[in-house]
Amino acid sequence: MKAFCIAVDLGGSQLRIAKVQKGGQIHWQRSVSTINEGQPSQVIDQIQALVASHPDADIRGIAVAAPGPLDTRNGTVLCIPTLAGWENVAITRLLEERFKLPVLLENDAISAAVGQWRFGVGKDVTDMVYLTVSTGIGGGVISNNHVLRGVRGAAGHFGHLLLYPDSTTQCACGKMGCFEAYASGSALDAIARTLHSAGSQQERTQWHALVGNGPASAIHLAQAAMDGHEPARGVWRQQGVYLAQGIASIVHAFDPACVVLGGGVSKSYSCFADSLLEELDKRLMPAFSNVSIKQASGIETAGLLGVASLFFEHQDCS
């Protein structure tokens, strides 16, 4: 008999839902903007409405990937800074009450890591690090075919590797010198907002034509770099350097076969791949030089597939 679950990727901006068959086939998928200024119960309503739009009798349960910090053992969201009111929300219990089905909660970066490992570019690899470079930086680790969680379920907080201890560049976490403060999408956005005054007159005109009067962001940096805008290209070269510096520490610590780059910033991989690989070569001990860096595949669905596979695994064990 075929087994299905509902996979939910609860993001700060997008709420994605899919019906996933055991084995990784997506039968349907929907996404909406997450209600981020209301109550958690309104988001639960959104989930229920999306599920109700595809009535199915054969659903085994619900698998939820969410940003943290979470208490996955108790099924509680401790806090989602980008969603109003999401503090100490017992999401597992709330969904169980609505759907009368078992619910699994997992960290979104771990879900995406598992998705890449089981269905994406990390397939057939025993040791893999997934690094998501988005608004922030996070990650998940597969070591010897096991998912690493740590004692608090908080392993893979790579955004807070200390990269520049003497720095006064503040991270979103409030600390100074974190990897995330240098190499995240937010860091790129901040640089983008200063780029209107960079380069030649022609480049400033080019930049203004691209950005207009709206706030500049990493997306503009990517477009400008592809159009040959030299200051933007320089930003991406430095981005590759910062990413490589963090990745070097990760590789020396975890000794993976590959590092998979996901998250929005990874979509611009071609803009920074050269400088990343060059810097990594400079920073890695020779024993680790055959580590491969891969761009994640199917970023939009990897988290859904990953958390669904963890749900089925959990069901089979219990």
Added chain:
Amino acid sequence: MKAFCIAVDLGGSQLRIAKVQKGGQIHWQRSVSTINEGQPSQVIDQIQALVASHPDADIRGIAVAAPGPLDTRNGTVLCIPTLAGWENVAITRLLEERFKLPVLLENDAISAAVGQWRFGVGKDVTDMVYLTVSTGIGGGVISNNHVLRGVRGAAGHFGHLLLYPDSTTQCACGKMGCFEAYASGSALDAIARTLHSAGSQQERTQWHALVGNGPASAIHLAQAAMDGHEPARGVWRQQGVYLAQGIASIVHAFDPACVVLGGGVSKSYSCFADSLLEELDKRLMPAFSNVSIKQASGIETAGLLGVASLFFEHQDCS
């Protein structure tokens, strides 16, 4: 029936051998200075002579902990920089030929980590990082009661976390800015050699009385600090800061319950504990603030006990 093995800790300066009973009792133990300027076969002779001094008929095999890099799957020492001639030495085969017994080879930091986890201060902990701060810096990780090895058996190369990317301070590995270049025993030795000209006239006299004309080292720094020598105390305060900076990254990456500090430098823990804990508090995200830092117990025997327990585990599985 009781099971025994011979555990060998092949260090760059000391060669330690013990007869270890399954369960962790040491029945006898010997150590000699490792012959470090001859041939690998002379060290094999040393091992054989030490074992022959306690003839036993009930030995199941030999468990060897050695510094790396190693190829533990093939039982080969790829290189031991501190021992002449130790390049691509098939130590497992050599010992098997001599003793007609099965031989297991394991990284010395992983052996010590397992020793602390099974018999030392990490007992009853599911997630632990062992950090050895000695001539270099290395480590081993226990995650969810599994020993982390990585795909090349090289996980836990913490000495080469990139701590100061902009630095021109060279590490023993040839790269710049590694954790080891700042916080290892070698780094302390280098500072100690400059300390004759530091502080007041009285402190310079005190330092000279302690060191004499020999080369100053971390050992003198520890003695001087305990005697109230302010420049030496300042060095240890900074040592605590550097260690905390590396440990903060390790904790965010692995999410352990505790970090166990071993190696020669850890013996001076009281000299740098305050500044380490203070800096760590500054660097860690609140979610990780209950991580505990522990001084390793039984440093001289933890590696022997750890590698012996891995040997018995391997025997039971095969």
